[in-house]
Amino acid sequence: DQQVKQNSPSLSVQEGRISILNCDYTNSMFDYFLWYKKYPAEGPTFLISISSIKDKNEDGRFTVFLNKSAKHLSLHIVPSQPGDSAVYFCAASAQGGSQGNLIFGKGTKLSVKP
Amino acid sequence: DAGITQSPRHKVTETGTPVTLRCHQTENHRYMYWYRQDPGHGLRLIHYSYGVKDTDKGEVSDGYSVSRSKTEDFLLTLESATSSQTSVYFCAIGRGLNSPLHFGNGTRLTVT
Numbered sequence: 001d002q003q004v005k006q007n008s009p010s011l012s013v014q015e016g017r018i019s020i021l022n023c024d025y026t027n028s029m030f031d032y033f034l035w036y037k038k039y040p041a042e043g044p045t046f047l048i049s050i051s052s053i054k055d056k057n058e059d060g061r062f063t064v065f066l067n068k069s070a071k072h073l074s075l076h077i078v079p080s081q082p083g084d085s086a087v088y089f090c091a092a093s094a095q096g097g098s099q100g101n102l103i104f105g106k107g108t109k110l111s112v113k114p
Numbered sequence: 115d116a117g118i119t120q121s122p123r124h125k126v127t128e129t130g131t132p133v134t135l136r137c138h139q140t141e142n143h144r145y146m147y148w149y150r151q152d153p154g155h156g157l158r159l160i161h162y163s164y165g166v167k168d169t170d171k172g173e174v175s176d177g178y179s180v181s182r183s184k185t186e187d188f189l190l191t192l193e194s195a196t197s198s199q200t201s202v203y204f205c206a207i208g209r210g211l212n213s214p215l216h217f218g219n220g221t222r223l224t225v226t
Contacts, residue, residue, distance in 0.1 A: 006156075034214055043118075043204050043217030044157070051212060089156060101147060101172065102215060106156035 003027045004092050006105035013112050019077040021108050023090030026071065030092040034102065035064060035075045038087045047088075048075070080112045117141045118218035120205050126224045133192040135221050137205030139185075146188040147172075147206040147215060148180065157204065163188055164210075195225045 005024045013019045021035075031052035036044035050057040050064045050073070057064050063076045077084055087109045091102040117140035127133050137146060148160040149172075159172030161180040169180050177199060179191045192199055202222050206215040 032212055036217075041219070043206075043219045046214040046216060049212075049214055091157075101159050101162050103159075104149075104157040106154060 001026075002105075003030075004090055004103050004105040006088075006090055006108050008108050009106070010109045010111070013080045013110065015082055015112055015114050016079045019075075019080045019084065019110055019112065021075040021077075021088050021090075021110065023073050023075075023105055024071055025073075025092050027092070027094065027103075028071070029094040030103075032093045033064070033066060033073050034091045035062075036089040036091060036104075037084075038089060038107070044089055077110075080110075082112050082114050085110055085112045118205060118207055118216060120203075120218040120221050122221060123219070124222045126226060127195050128226055129196060130194050133195050133223065133225075135190045135203055135205075135223070137188045137190070137218060139188075139207045141207055141216075142185060143207040143209055144185075145208040145210050145215075146182065147208070148178070148188070148190045149204045149206060149217075150174065150201040151204060151220075152201050160190065160203075192223075195223075197225050199223065200225045 034049040035047040038044040048059050048062045048064050066073045087107045089107045090105040093102050119138045121136045147162040149157045151157050158174045163169045163182040181189045202220045204220045205218040208215040
């Protein structure tokens with residue numbers, strides 16, 4: 001029973017265009033959401049987060065949108081760069097992550113073509 | 115990489131042997147975690163610790179034990195390794211409430 005779902009295993013985008021990665025969740029108790037980027041042979045790197053009291057958070061080229069009624073969040077990367085090619089994981093926790101443990105999706109592999 | 119060191123980085127072991135993976139942090143974070151990453155499964159929590167000698171089970175804890183005798187060290191032990199435990203293991207640290215986890219670079223374990 002997957003609580004955090006990333007339904008697109010892969011996404012290919014042209015350099016300079018927008019990349020949109022999607023994530024759905026089922027647990028209505030989730031109130032803290034994060035995106036991680038992972039390169040091969042490295043650990044996941046934190047990108048951006050959002051708490052359930054907001055519907056948007058922006059950091060440079062990265063914006064996360066949260067739609068609580070639809071239990072959906074998305075990561076927008078504008079403009080996409082070849083160095084953004086990586087696997088992106090969506091993660092969530094309940095109760096503000098008081099214990100900090102996160103539930104992860106299976107990941108989406110983003111390829112940005114020059 | 116937020117002051118997290120995992121050792122060893124690679125290990126090959128035989129079925130039935132005990133294996134211990136080590137995670138060491140220099141950030142003095144209260145929380146430490148062990149995750150495993152497998153194709154088609156993303157990252158799954160094995161065990162976590164919320165303080166010295168305080169640990170709890172995660173989603174896939176069967177066959178694993180942990181210990182935390184010092185703030186900076188979190189050990190993951192496979193008492194009797196099985197082929198299903200072939201995986202990449204990631205340690206993570208965090209401050210807890212509304213703060214992201216930071217991950218080490220992983221240990222690739224192969225059980226033959």
